[in-house]
Amino acid sequence: MNAKKQLTEGLITNNPVLVQQIGLCATMAISTTLFNGIGMGLSVLIILTCCNVVVSAIRKIIPEQVRLAIFVVVIAGFVTIVDLLLQAFIPALSSALGVFIPLIVVNCIIIGRAESFSSKEGVFLSFRDGVFQGLGYTCVLVLMCLFRELLGSGTIGGGLLNGASGLITLDGTGAGFRIIPEGFGIGALTLPFGGFLTLGLLMAVMQYALRKSGEKKARKEKEVKE
Amino acid sequence: MKKVIDFVKPAVILLLVAAVVALVLGLVDMVTRDRIEAIAEQTMNDAMQSVLPAESYEQLDVEPDGEVDAAYEAADDAGWVVQVTEVGSQGTVTMMVGVGSDLACTGISVTDSSETAGLGAIASQASEAGDNFRSQFVGQSGTVAVTKDGGEINALTGATITSRAIAKGVTTALALCETLG
Amino acid sequence: MFASLVSISLAAILTNNFIFSQFLGICPFLGVSNKMSTATGMSVAVIFVMTMASAICWVINEYLLIPFGVEGFMQTVAYILVIAVLVQFVEMFLKKAIPSLYSAMGIFLPLITTNCAVLGVVLLNTQNTYNFLESLIDGFTGGLGFTVAIVLFASVRERLQFADYPKAFEGFAICLVSAALFALAFMGFSGMKIL
Numbered sequence: 001m002n003a004k005k006q007l008t009e010g011l012i013t014n015n016p017v018l019v020q021q022i023g024l025c026a027t028m029a030i031s032t033t034l035f036n037g038i039g040m041g042l043s044v045l046i047i048l049t050c051c052n053v054v055v056s057a058i059r060k061i062i063p064e065q066v067r068l069a070i071f072v073v074v075i076a077g078f079v080t081i082v083d084l085l086l087q088a089f090i091p092a093l094s095s096a097l098g099v100f101i102p103l104i105v106v107n108c109i110i111i112g113r114a115e116s117f118s119s120k121e122g123v124f125l126s127f128r129d130g131v132f133q134g135l136g137y138t139c140v141l142v143l144m145c146l147f148r149e150l151l152g153s154g155t156i157g158g159g160l161l162n163g164a165s166g167l168i169t170l171d172g173t174g175a176g177f178r179i180i181p182e183g184f185g186i187g188a189l190t191l192p193f194g195g196f197l198t199l200g201l202l203m204a205v206m207q208y209a210l211r212k213s214g215e216k217k218a219r220k221e222k223e224v225k226e
Numbered sequence: 227m228k229k230v231i232d233f234v235k236p237a238v239i240l241l242l243v244a245a246v247v248a249l250v251l252g253l254v255d256m257v258t259r260d261r262i263e264a265i266a267e268q269t270m271n272d273a274m275q276s277v278l279p280a281e282s283y284e285q286l287d288v289e290p291d292g293e294v295d296a297a298y299e300a301a302d303d304a305g306w307v308v309q310v311t312e313v314g315s316q317g318t319v320t321m322m323v324g325v326g327s328d329l330a331c332t333g334i335s336v337t338d339s340s341e342t343a344g345l346g347a348i349a350s351q352a353s354e355a356g357d358n359f360r361s362q363f364v365g366q367s368g369t370v371a372v373t374k375d376g377g378e379i380n381a382l383t384g385a386t387i388t389s390r391a392i393a394k395g396v397t398t399a400l401a402l403c404e405t406l407g
Numbered sequence: 408m409f410a411s412l413v414s415i416s417l418a419a420i421l422t423n424n425f426i427f428s429q430f431l432g433i434c435p436f437l438g439v440s441n442k443m444s445t446a447t448g449m450s451v452a453v454i455f456v457m458t459m460a461s462a463i464c465w466v467i468n469e470y471l472l473i474p475f476g477v478e479g480f481m482q483t484v485a486y487i488l489v490i491a492v493l494v495q496f497v498e499m500f501l502k503k504a505i506p507s508l509y510s511a512m513g514i515f516l517p518l519i520t521t522n523c524a525v526l527g528v529v530l531l532n533t534q535n536t537y538n539f540l541e542s543l544i545d546g547f548t549g550g551l552g553f554t555v556a557i558v559l560f561a562s563v564r565e566r567l568q569f570a571d572y573p574k575a576f577e578g579f580a581i582c583l584v585s586a587a588l589f590a591l592a593f594m595g596f597s598g599m600k601i602l
Contacts, residue, residue, distance in 0.1 A: 006376055021437075024429055025432070025434065078398075080254075082250075084479075106522065187345065192590040193591040201580075204580040211574075251480045255477075259479070
């Protein structure tokens with residue numbers, strides 16, 4: 001398995017959110033500002049990579065009967081570490097994401113990768129898988145945040161970028177760049193309604209694109225045969 | 227004999243993993259605990275400073291009753307700061323209310339809420355609209371209410387419920403201070 | 408006391424519905440809502456586990472984690488272990504004691520361990536510093552809220568099979584769009600409270 005194939009799998013063909021359709025809860029709940037999206041995406045990426053590496057390293061000594069319990073304990077451990085570090089060093093992010101940080105424990109992406117990938121493959125491959133699947137998750141989150149934030153509140157980079165100076169801030173005070181004047185955004189998109197709708201639309205676009213590229217490939221193969 | 231080993235081995239390994247995890251977490255906790263506590267104290271202090279500036283605050287012995295969470299007396303008889311939690315539209319709204327020694331509100335700060343983004347959430351944001359909304363409470367005394375209920379507070383557009391909750395919180399805080407003062 | 412219990416229940420079932428306003432438990436919600444029978448089976452299992460987990464985790468937090476001063480960093484680990492073990496026990500117990508109920512909800516039980524609504528309700532109970540009774544009620548009514556959402560949605564999904572929508576929306580995509588409309592409808596409950 002080469003790196004390029006793993007990367008396309010994580011980002012597109014086997015994207016955790018849009019294709020495997022798991023880990024949806026947090027995706028919809030926190031994708032209201034770019035700050036939340038990037039923060040959540042990177043947290044999951046780090047936790048997923050660490051868990052993949054550890055599970056892969058101890059895969060030979062894990063007894064079959066209690067493997068899920070062991071995965072869960074390892075995942076919960078890393079989640080708590082990230083949670084504590086965020087509370088101590090990026091408190092604004094910690095309070096913005098709230099209960100969704102500890103809830104990464106039950107994010108199906110992580111336990112799913114442990115069960116289907118890293119408990120079978122080597123450490124290095126698992127590490128790469130964690131990074132790429134995490135990237136795929138982050139990309140979807142960022143896309144959703146951009147869409148919901150731009151059309152919903154009319155800004156880009158809320159919480160993360162200071163609109164006046166254009167600098168990156170981590171204390172959550174940045175107002176972002178205002179693209180649409182205040183009061184003209186589609187406010188409903190920032191509500192739970194918008195979360196469901198945006199993810200539904202993104203999934204539909206993805207299914208459309210995958211089907212088109214599948215048809216194209218099939219056509220090409222047919223031409224080659226003829 | 228083999229059966230016993232089969233039964234015990236998974237349990238021992240699970241226990242070992244859990245022990246290692248607990249150990250690592252204990253270490254991380256040791257490193258971060260002080261910082262987290264300092265940040266919590268700082269946030270609390272900032273919120274109190276913003277509603278009623280004072281040298282220091284002393285916590286009063288007030289029984290939490292579902293609305294009032296805690297009350298603090300500011301130094302030099304400047305007044306009190308009361309932490310109140312009210313039911314808003316999406317959940318609870320926790321706020322700090324500053325009350326001067328003349329029993330008039332000196333300022334409010336919403337410290338925790340899960341109100342609708344873009345509507346009720348403005349009450350807790352550091353934006354112009356948020357500042358304008360909160361500054362209306364300064365100088366209010368007695369019973370505070372939104373204009374719809376016959377009071378003087380202009381409710382946030384599309385967030386009457388949030389505005390009402392905050393007005394009620396301020397009223398509660400003022401009433402408490404009357405008994406304290 | 409009674410008023411606070413009623414307002415907790417009201418919030419858990421309607422205003423702060425786990426699925427439509429807090430986004431918790433979306434995966435099982437989409438996974439098993441395609442048929443009314445599986446939806447009710449899952450709901451019963453969720454109500455049961457959520458109530459039990461709320462009660463047990465409260466006791467563990469109060470009498471084990473807090474006395475040892477480790478509630479800050481062992482909470483998540485302890486809670487998820489409790490839930491995993493609880494689910495396992497319930498499964499074993501049902502298999503032996505009530506086989507008919509086991510055959511009805513058995514296959515849903517393992518799924519509940521990773522249902523974020525269960526861990527969510529326990530964590531929120533702690534965050535809101537609920538007492539034992541409040542936690543118990545919150546867990547039970549949270550499960551009821553899950554049931555309301557999933558049963559309503561299952562009946563919509565049964566009709567979706569006959570609807571004519573673009574092919575790209577097949578599967579979860581159309582479900583999410585329908586769920587969006589539900590979320591909008593549930594917004595109407597916001598602000599409801601006991602005076």
